[in-house]
Amino acid sequence: MSDENDEKVLFKPEILSTVKVHAGYLHRIKHYSPCNKCHMTFAIYIPSDEDDFPVGNGNARKMPLILYLSGLTCDDTNVSQKGNAFETCKQSGVCFVMPDTSPRGHEKIDEEESASWDFGIGAGFYVNATTKGYAEHYNMETYATKELEQVCKSIDCINDKVDFNRQSIMGHSMGGHGALTLALRNPGKYRSVSAFAPIANPSAKDCPWGQKAFKGYLKDENEWKMHDATELVKMMEPGTMKTVTKAILIDQGDADTFYKTQLHPERFQEAAEKNTKGFMKYNVREGYDHSYWFISTFMHDHVAFHAIKLLST
Amino acid sequence: MSDENDEKVLFKPEILSTVKVHAGYLHRIKHYSPCNKCHMTFAIYIPSDEDDFPVGNGNARKMPLILYLSGLTCDDTNVSQKGNAFETCKQSGVCFVMPDTSPRGHEKIDEEESASWDFGIGAGFYVNATTKGYAEHYNMETYATKELEQVCKSIDCINDKVDFNRQSIMGHSMGGHGALTLALRNPGKYRSVSAFAPIANPSAKDCPWGQKAFKGYLKDENEWKMHDATELVKMMEPGTMKTVTKAILIDQGDADTFYKTQLHPERFQEAAEKNTKGFMKYNVREGYDHSYWFISTFMHDHVAFHAIKLLST
Numbered sequence: 001m002s003d004e005n006d007e008k009v010l011f012k013p014e015i016l017s018t019v020k021v022h023a024g025y026l027h028r029i030k031h032y033s034p035c036n037k038c039h040m041t042f043a044i045y046i047p048s049d050e051d052d053f054p055v056g057n058g059n060a061r062k063m064p065l066i067l068y069l070s071g072l073t074c075d076d077t078n079v080s081q082k083g084n085a086f087e088t089c090k091q092s093g094v095c096f097v098m099p100d101t102s103p104r105g106h107e108k109i110d111e112e113e114s115a116s117w118d119f120g121i122g123a124g125f126y127v128n129a130t131t132k133g134y135a136e137h138y139n140m141e142t143y144a145t146k147e148l149e150q151v152c153k154s155i156d157c158i159n160d161k162v163d164f165n166r167q168s169i170m171g172h173s174m175g176g177h178g179a180l181t182l183a184l185r186n187p188g189k190y191r192s193v194s195a196f197a198p199i200a201n202p203s204a205k206d207c208p209w210g211q212k213a214f215k216g217y218l219k220d221e222n223e224w225k226m227h228d229a230t231e232l233v234k235m236m237e238p239g240t241m242k243t244v245t246k247a248i249l250i251d252q253g254d255a256d257t258f259y260k261t262q263l264h265p266e267r268f269q270e271a272a273e274k275n276t277k278g279f280m281k282y283n284v285r286e287g288y289d290h291s292y293w294f295i296s297t298f299m300h301d302h303v304a305f306h307a308i309k310l311l312s313t
Numbered sequence: 314m315s316d317e318n319d320e321k322v323l324f325k326p327e328i329l330s331t332v333k334v335h336a337g338y339l340h341r342i343k344h345y346s347p348c349n350k351c352h353m354t355f356a357i358y359i360p361s362d363e364d365d366f367p368v369g370n371g372n373a374r375k376m377p378l379i380l381y382l383s384g385l386t387c388d389d390t391n392v393s394q395k396g397n398a399f400e401t402c403k404q405s406g407v408c409f410v411m412p413d414t415s416p417r418g419h420e421k422i423d424e425e426e427s428a429s430w431d432f433g434i435g436a437g438f439y440v441n442a443t444t445k446g447y448a449e450h451y452n453m454e455t456y457a458t459k460e461l462e463q464v465c466k467s468i469d470c471i472n473d474k475v476d477f478n479r480q481s482i483m484g485h486s487m488g489g490h491g492a493l494t495l496a497l498r499n500p501g502k503y504r505s506v507s508a509f510a511p512i513a514n515p516s517a518k519d520c521p522w523g524q525k526a527f528k529g530y531l532k533d534e535n536e537w538k539m540h541d542a543t544e545l546v547k548m549m550e551p552g553t554m555k556t557v558t559k560a561i562l563i564d565q566g567d568a569d570t571f572y573k574t575q576l577h578p579e580r581f582q583e584a585a586e587k588n589t590k591g592f593m594k595y596n597v598r599e600g601y602d603h604s605y606w607f608i609s610t611f612m613h614d615h616v617a618f619h620a621i622k623l624l625s626t
Contacts, residue, residue: 020568021606081605082394087613255333292394293334300400 007154010034015155016041022090024048026080029155035139035147036103042148043076043098046161047090064166064310065095066303067190069144069175069182072209073122075100079172084296085303092307095162099148101174106137118209119216125202126178127227129217138217145182145189168306170194172295173258174209176250177202180229180268184236187244192309194249194302196295197256200268203228209262230264233271241276248272248280249305251298253288320467323347328468329354335403337361339393342468348452348460349416355461356389356411359474360403377479377623378408379616380503382457382488382495385522386435388413392485397609398616405620408475412461414487419450431522432529438515439491440540442530451530458495458502481619483507485608486571487522489563490515493542493581497549500557505622507562507615509608510569513581516541522575543577546584554589561585561593562618564611566601 013031020026024047033040047063066089070079076098079085089096102124104110110121112133117123124140152158169190171179176198183193202210203224214224225231233241241248252265259265269282288294326344333339337360346353360376379402383392389411392398402409415437417423423434425446430436437453465471482503484492489511496506515523516537527537538544546554554561565578572578582595601607 019602019604019606020566020600020610022610026606084397084400087397087610253333287333289332291332293332293339297333297335297400 007150011151011154013151013155015157021045022047022086024086024090026086027157028076029151031151033103033143033147033151035142037137038103038105040100040103040143041076042100042151043080044152044158045080045086045089045096045098046158047093047095061161062163063093063095063161064168064191065097065162065164066306066310067144067148067167067169067179068096068098069126069169069171069178070098070101071171071173071175072101072118074175075122078292079295082292082296084299088300088303088307092303092311094303094307094310096303097148097152099144102140103137109133109137119212123174123213125174125213125217125227126182127213127217130219130223131217132219134217135219140178141182141185144178145186166191166310168192168194168310170196170302170306171198172196173263173290174199176200177210177229180248181227181232183245184229184232185226190245192247192249192306193245194305195251195265196298196302197252197258197263197290198229198250198265198268199263200250200266201228201230201264203231204264204267207262207264230267230271233268233275236275238274239276241272241279246309247305249283249302250280251283251285251294251302253285253290253294255287256290256294258290320463324464324467326464326468328470334358335360335399337399337403339399340470341389342464344464346416346456346460346464348455350450351416351418353413353416353456354389355413355464356393357465357471358393358399358402358409358411359471360406360408374474375476376406376408376474377481377504378410378475378477379619379623380457380461380480380482380492381409381411382439382482382484382491383411383414384484384486384488385414385431387488388435391605392608395605395609397612401613401616401620405616405624407616407620407623409616410461410465412457415453416450422446422450432525436487436526438487438526438530438540439495440526440530443532443536444530445532447530448532453491454495454498457491458499479504479623481505481507481623483509483615483619484511485509486576486603487512489513490523490542493561494540494545496558497542497545498539503558505560505562505619506558507618508564508578509611509615510565510571510576510603511542511563511578511581512576513563513578514541514543516544517577517580520575520577543580543584546581546588549588551587552589554585554592559622560618562615563593563595564598564607564615565596566598566603566607568600569603569607571603 011031016028129138169179176195324344329341442451489508
């Protein structure tokens with residue numbers, strides 16, 4: 001009880017807004033982030049428990065959680081407004097948490113010459129930075145995998161409803177990179193993993209986004225492959241994908257202008273298939289681009305994919 | 314053939330973008346609007362005919378159309394990005410057209426003192442203005458009921474797919490007012506009518522939005538009731554609602570801050586029920602507000618409601 005109060009003092013969570021949508025509630029919450037040394041804002045959708053929904057075994061009235069990591073330039077509002085996730089979350093009885101894509105409000109960092117749409121604000125890349133200036137302020141891996149959960153547990157209206165022992169992870173583009181790498185770096189933490197058009201091989205020379213971000217955030221080039229989903233899988237013992245997670249799903253639009261110039265999802269697919277045959281489902285979707293029009297079309301499939309894993313024993 | 318070419322020259326339609334979403338195509342189109350004497354932009358969603366969908370009788374391969382009228386401050390992008398309409402449109406084989414809410418780009422009008430968020434740009438109220446300054450430039454009733462259809466017919470990729478003889482109309486807030494009044498003023502044109510939180514009695518003293526708009530756009534106060542859904546129904550002969558349209562659906566959130574201060578949907582319901590008992594379905598939705606969170610929750614119901622009327626013989 002005193003721990004909980006300590007965390008309330010530490011994080012100072014403030015509910016900015018609550019709105020009813022698809023028979024559930026969408027909260028936007030601002031809080032202090034000790035790991036990023038700034039205030040952060042995230043959103044969480046919680047289906048109402050007044051309706052009937054599957055609650056899984058054991059934790060009656062507590063629902064599992066999908067962590068959604070957004071892409072470059074986004075915050076929580078892009079996916080909450082355009083992602084088309086909540087109807088399926090409500091039908092499945094699954095919560096959906098949407099963190100920001102970087103720390104914000106570090107004046108000195110925000111004004112640096114290197115700051116741009118694909119580096120710095122809105123582009124945290126879900127790594128803990130090790131370079132000067134960023135190491136103390138850009139710790140999005142810790143934030144996404146640990147601190148955000150602690151913040152959620154310190155807020156009664158979330159802690160009362162969410163079973164944090166059942167989590168899955170997904171993301172789009174930079175957030176797809178985040179979902180794949182954070183799952184691979186935290187084996188067993190996420191029951192299932194999915195991505196829309198992920199940056200799947202960011203340390204490769206033909207991935208300018210990854211090159212720029214890793215150069216800026218990671219001091220030693222030897223660290224790069226530890227944050228590259230394709231390289232991480234290549235390092236694993238054969239047949240060990242099942243120790244990481246139960247299933248992986250990736251969707252990629254073939255009209256996505258970044259498909260062959262930045263993302264390279266087939267490299268991850270090939271490495272994963274080589275490790276454990278038939279472990280991942282990879283779909284190339286004809287005519288779809290890199291936008292939320294693509295995501296909103298297949299979001300139902302992804303949420304349902306996770307729900308099946310999260311609701312089974 | 315020459316008529317068609319004339320209209321192409323007249324409207325000069327330009328497809329600004331086409332994106333694939335829910336196995337269909339969303340086009341954004343800019344064109345010259347003779348009735349508003351400015352360029353206008355609208356969007357239209359057309360399900361792909363490569364998939365199986367109901368095509369109704371007669372017009373094989375041509376799909377019916379829902380006209381969606383947006384609320385104050387909006388343009389086509391609010392409902393296209395946040396409205397959650399296209400999945401159900403695709404499942405039903407129904408097109409969805411989204412006009413702007415006012416003319417734009419009339420410098421003199423746009424700079425007037427009276428211009429504000431609820432008058433002028435983004436607030437055309439779907440009437441043909443009769444006041445000085447606006448009469449020549451603000452003709453949104455003609456635009457929504459006639460000109461937009463002519464523009465669509467002049468564009469091959471729309472004309473080839475849409476059966477303009479089967480249309481329904483719907484809208485939100487100011488657009489709900491538009492849907493109800495345009496249907497009542499054009500009996501038989503729209504097979505079904507629906508609205509989210511409509512401004513249902515705009516000429517009433519306790520509707521500040523309507524008072525401001527009608528004062529600004531309509532020269533003679535006697536014109537007001539001809540653009541007020543509740544007043545229009547009161548003027549109709551008893552039992553004649555079925556000559557207007559086949560069915561009406563209204564949804565209203567009870568946490569909508571404008572519910573009792575601007576909208577007054579029950580006044581329309583009462584008048585409609587008095588005219589033809591059981592003709593309209595009216596739902597008060599507990600806990601929902603005036604936003605697109607509310608609309609996205611019940612959009613499926615509305616699109617399906619229209620589809621049933623549009624696809625039946």
